[in-house]
Amino acid sequence: MKSNQATRQPKQTRSIKTKEKIRNVAYQLFCEKGYFKTTTNEIAKVAEVSIGSLYFYYRDKDMILVEILDRYNESFLKVHESMNVQLESYRENPRLWITGFMEEMIKSHRASKEFNKELKILSHSMSEVSAVMEKQQETVRQMTLDYLKAFYDMLRVKDLEAASIVVVNIMSSLVDQIVFQDNPVDDSRIIKEGVDAIHQYLIKQDSI
Secondary structure, eight states: OOOOSOOOOOOSHHHHHHHHHHHHHHHHHHHHHOSTTOOHHHHHHHHTOOHHHHHHHOSSHHHHHHHHHHHHHHHHHHHHHHHHTTHHHHHHOHHHHHHHHHHHHHHHHHHTHHHHHHHHHHTTTOHHHHHHHHHHHHHHHHHHHHHHHHTGGGBSOOOHHHHHHHHHHHHHHHHHHHHHSOOSSOHHHHHHHHHHHHHHHHBOGGGO
8 A cells, every 4th residue: 555645635525525525435345345356446436426536546456445434543632632621520539531532532443433343354455554453553552551651649550651551451452342343232321331441551549
């Protein structure tokens, strides 16, 4: 996959909408059929544009995927921004931050559940996909680290870098379990136990 060549950037409203439609249709088809089983001809047909129009905006299918991945990664940054605004309120009840963070991750993964499944497959054969997934993981870890630094005086852990990795791995494992697996218990119970475990690991008892 080659992503170093930029796509054409339309400036007119109609052109912008056409490009967005191509990208959105491609995303839907990648989720429904899989990346490798989707062709540019099919994307153009479903998007109701000519194949020439598709190639005007995107050199190939790989470039469409790269742009989808960029947009996908932006969603994680928005979560970070929205939660940063509420940091002081989370100080009153750290469980709210842990719960809110986990629920936002679950919401984001569920909104693109099929695409996430496809990404896991593509990450083994496409370095760009693997790199984006690693970037997402690092974004979540940095979000966690920022929180730990902000409320260091409340924490029982001292190595914040290592603790951020531990917390992210626990959260990611639980999120994957909830989103991608059929569970014998209600999701809310899994979230509660996960939040309790992380809270006990992080927070001093006299800070509760």
